[in-house]
Ligand code: 2BA
């Protein structure tokens with residue numbers, strides 16, 4: 093078994109969860125916050141049998157779209173040197189970690 097931790101954008105999370113539930117993937121949704129944008133995103137914890145891993149990854153890839161976000165950096169250093177240039181960053185589709193599960197029990 094593998095544990096997939098997928099960080100996705102809130103905008104994609106609802107549809108993704110619906111699709112995964114339809115396809116009978118077990119999952120837990122965690123509310124999370126990106127360290128860089130400091131805004132909310134969604135982390136899905138999905139325990140999956142190895143033979144369904146590629147199917148799962150294909151669904152995540154299909155449902156999660158990359159989006160551009162504009163960030164205005166917060167002032168740092170002397171105020172008169174601060175020029176608040178907005179910076180464009182590309183977020184997502186999804187950041188996915190795949191871990192080996194040593195043991196999975198329901199008690
Ligand atoms: P359980 O299987 O005991 O799961 C309880 C909670 O544990 C789940 O809440 C979910 O948060 C987490 N969980 C279970 N399997 C997981 C996995 N493989 N990976 C990550 N987290 C997992 P819910 O998703 O709200 O499900 C509540 C109960 O509804 C489940 O109890 C199960 O009996 C049933 N269920 C879940 N998904 C279903 C589905 N697609 N179709 C029919 N019944 C489902």
Ligand code: 2BA
Nearest residue numbers: 099125126127128129130131133181182183184185186187
């Ligand atoms: P955030 O940390 O809010 O990052 C949002 C986007 O900002 C990132 O998109 C990336 O394009 C950009 N970014 C992040 N850190 C940056 C930096 N130090 N300088 C310039 N640009 C930066 P994604 O890479 O698609 O990441 C989306 C979300 O996935 C992240 O939200 C974070 O919550 C999570 N994530 C990404 N890489 C991670 C990692 N190595 N470990 C844990 N979580 C990660």
